[in-house]
Amino acid sequence: MDPLRPRCEHPVRAPEADRIVRSARTGPDGSVSLSRFRTWFAGRVRERKARVTRAPLDALSGWAADPETGDIGHASGGFFTVCGLDAHHPQGPTERWSQPIIEQPEIGILGILAKEFDGVLHLLMQAKTEPGNVDGAQLSPTVQATRSNYTGVHRGKAVPYLEYFLDPPAERIIADSLQSEQGSWFLRKHNRNMVVEAPDEPVPVLEDFCWLTPGQVYELLGEDDVVNMDARTVLSCLPLGAGGDPDRGARHSMTEVLSRITEARARTGMSAARLPLASVERWHRTDSGAIRHESGRFFSVIGVDVATSGREVRQWSQPMIEPCGPGLAALAVKDIGDTPHALLRLRAEPGFREGVELGPTLQCTPENYRDGVLSPPRFLDRVAAAEPGRIRFDAVQSEEGGRFYHARTRNVVLDAAVLDAPDDDPDYLWLSYPQISCLLDHSHYLNVQARSLVACLGTALLP
Structure with missing residues (x-):
């Protein structure tokens, strides 16, 4: 078999998949019942409300446009840059176009910590507020951090539980892979998606964190705007249905x-090639200081000022992408x-x-x-x-x-x-x-x- 291609037989993964399925089917109550969780989560949403106000892109604290390229970057050189992209797709509905895009070359960590209680696997989930969320806090992974975050570029508090994911023993890794993010809005961005089992000693539970069973998390997935994207991508990497020969019963080998x-x-x-933001065609500055396509379709690049609590940093400004619908x-x-x-x-x-x-x-x-x-x-x-x-x-x-x-x-x-x-x-x-x-x-x-x-x-x- 080609060593660069996936080996897809996982005899050691079958017990892991069985354990996750068994934990998902244990019913609605884990170490914390869903009713208790909802009370706790409602409190987190109230207390961690963010105040987000729109601001012109050229008035964002700590951010500036390069005078030659127009690319928007942070004064620290970290986080991300809004630049331009020249895209060519001969077989696509549009052969060539240019657009703004986010370039964030660093690899972040999206990690969920797992632990058994009374023989049932639980996942440590975080109530985390993001400036782009519609209703405040959502359930996120235990760790959701860019490299700029966890190396302290933002000069904020340390990222909780990060130590479990930096160099975990191989026998405690349930899932670990690099996965892409939105390919129309990010330029070659990917994050490390991890599920790691905690050691036997107790794990302190901070106020914005809660242990839930996989079954409880799957039930919450059916509700609008509760489980965030970063948690969903990590959950998808759990070895459900893995083990044995994946070709058995499959339409294609x-x-x-x-x-x-x-x-x-x-x-x-x-x-696709990086392009100066000032050179993208058919995208223009609006009266409100955003960048928008002349048709009104696709998305806009806007600026926001943010104030919140419970984050490594309490106040900041940044550009964001706002879709047209x-x-x-x-x-x-x-x-x-x-x-x-x-x-x-x-x-x-x-x-x-x-x-x-x-x-x-x-x-x-x-x-x-x-x-x-x-x-x-x-x-x-x-x-x-x-x-x-x-x-x-x-x-x-x-x-x-x-x-x-x-x-x-x-x-x-x-x-x-x-x-x-x-x-x-x-x-x-x-x-x-x-x-x-x-x-x-x-x-x-x-x-x-x-x-x-x-x-x-x-x-x-x-x-």
Whole structure:
């Protein structure tokens, strides 16, 4: 086997997957009942409310535009830069375009700490407020930190529980992989997604943290704007359905799956190069000091001033991306034989390191197609018209609130029969759940929208 390709048989992972499934099915009460959790969480939302006010990009404290390129960066040289991107996609609906994009070359840590209580696995979740969140605090991983955060560039407090994730013993690692972020808004950004089991000694629980079972977290995933994007991407990496031979009962073998992904990366022709922000075409400054596309579609780059409590830093300013409307991501599922499968699409985005990753069956911002100028993507009308009885999961969930302002996506899992979905379209792949879990052991195979929906598939484990 090619050493650069994933090894997808995990005999040692099967017990881990069984333990997670068993913990997910233990019912609604863990060491803390869901009713007690809701009381605690409501208190965190009240106490950790952020005050976020819009501000012109050229008036943000600590941020400035480079006089030559127009790129917007922080005075420390850390955090991130808003620059321009020249994108070329010969096979795409638009062959060439330029746009603003966030460049953040450092790798952050998204880590969830796990521990057994009375034989049931629990996950240490954090109530964390982000400036882009609609309703304040959401459940985030134990550690959600950029390298600038945890190395102290912001001169704030130390990141709690970071020590469990910096050099964990191999036998305590449940999941560990580099995963991409939004490829249309980030330039080659990825984070380390980790689940690490705590040692036997007690773990102190700080006031913004709470132990929940996987089943409790999966139940909360079904509620709007509760479990944040960073928690969802880490949850997707849990070894659910892993172990044994992933080809058993699958529509395609893993060899075929990997070959299809490789072939798509070779033929897509997607290229992207950094461009001075001042040189992007059809994007202009507004009267309010933001940057917006002349059509009003896609997104805007805005500035915000933030004041909050419970964070490493209490007050700061920053640029953010504000989408033109809510997103829609849908995953079609069906049984092939006796094996559940999901339909994923080979998707090119300019910010991906590998050019192409597997995305959901449908991924779009419907508002971009309201005026009829752009052709709507395949399946948009069918997903929008799907009857409730055909929908297995439906919740509005927030995107990453540290960089995106009020960015929300309706995440839907629905029966494939609604879409009349293809079995042999070269842009789509039917993958069994063990195959998806196998790919998520490795880096840059599923995009963040697909990973959010994979996390939501965990609700199928509930009794």
